[in-house]
Amino acid sequence: IWTYELPEGPRAGLWVRGATLGADGQAFDSSRATSVRPWHPLGKPPEETAAFRRLLQETQITQPFKQAHREIYVLTAAERRTGNYSNRFAAHVLKQFQFAALCRERGWRYSLQGAFDSHNTPTLGVPACNFEVEFDVTPMGSELQGGIFLYLLTDQVRFRRGGDYLALEAIPELAFSELMRDVDLFVGVCSVGNDPDWQDKGPPEHRRYWVDYSIGELSQGASVRREVLAKLLPKLKLSQRLTLGERFLEVQGNLKRYKIHLGSGNILMLPNDEYLCIVPKGTPREVPRLPFEGDSMLSLILSKALLLAADDQIKDPDIKSQIRHPRPF
Numbered sequence: 001i002w003t004y005e006l007p008e009g010p011r012a013g014l015w016v017r018g019a020t021l022g023a024d025g026q027a028f029d030s031s032r033a034t035s036v037r038p039w040h041p042l043g044k045p046p047e048e049t050a051a052f053r054r055l056l057q058e059t060q061i062t063q064p065f066k067q068a069h070r071e072i073y074v075l076t077a078a079e080r081r082t083g084n085y086s087n088r089f090a091a092h093v094l095k096q097f098q099f100a101a102l103c104r105e106r107g108w109r110y111s112l113q114g115a116f117d118s119h120n121t122p123t124l125g126v127p128a129c130n131f132e133v134e135f136d137v138t139p140m141g142s143e144l145q146g147g148i149f150l151y152l153l154t155d156q157v158r159f160r161r162g163g164d165y166l167a168l169e170a171i172p173e174l175a176f177s178e179l180m181r182d183v184d185l186f187v188g189v190c191s192v193g194n195d196p197d198w199q200d201k202g203p204p205e206h207r208r209y210w211v212d213y214s215i216g217e218l219s220q221g222a223s224v225r226r227e228v229l230a231k232l233l234p235k236l237k238l239s240q241r242l243t244l245g246e247r248f249l250e251v252q253g254n255l256k257r258y259k260i261h262l263g264s265g266n267i268l269m270l271p272n273d274e275y276l277c278i279v280p281k282g283t284p285r286e287v288p289r290l291p292f293e294g295d296s297m298l299s300l301i302l303s304k305a306l307l308l309a310a311d312d313q314i315k316d317p318d319i320k321s322q323i324r325h326p327r328p329f
Contacts, residue, residue, distance in 0.1 A: 256311060
């Protein structure tokens, strides 16, 4: 989706089969534009964003990255009170090796912290805005691998220019939204709450966090995932077996009823909320076409839903034994 600067003013459009379509689905002449830039949903009317999402569905287009469905982050009242730092993503437990790999992928500077003088803060330079963003993380626990701490505890997000920390209100809205999206991605991907094996293998001191995160309130990314599912589920053959709640996708199997958390992908079996551990193996089961690429958790949730809808046909002995003889959550 592009914003075209036309003589009469800017207009957003999507190139579809030889024509530029506006959010209303009507074609317009984009060749008169004096400049073109990528469209971003921040600051746009919600009706325009919703219309482009519908247009993507109608035209069966899968975007190579989230654009119409992109998460937006704006200053909260709490962040206005704290002034020059945000606690929005504090107090999460992350897997350090996975976090370090994702930092490299996203262009952040970070070195693994171990049982030696290795403390450093994940940092990303933003030359266009002449500042750096920092996401404070601290090693936690005593578990090591090759002298490297396995887990990190998250803390503040700050913006720094030279030796001074900047007021959050001074950060350009688009830069703030995109940088906080990066931090949300770190938590959403690297949190131990996403690990379905944690109940059996994770350190007991982190169990309370795992329980809270794995079935807790949805993040911004998970909320967008829920919106996509709301549009997608009625088109599925098994739609009569699926019910979308505020935080869970409920699945009616032939043996039991299940609910899959839209953030972590973890599964509880009804009526007593017994935990069901399903560890992904290889490529997820075939799922319907999605409007964007890059959300592996959405594909995983749909794959688990399709599996559980036919729970009487599951062959994996570990999954079968859990369904018939559940372990307490």
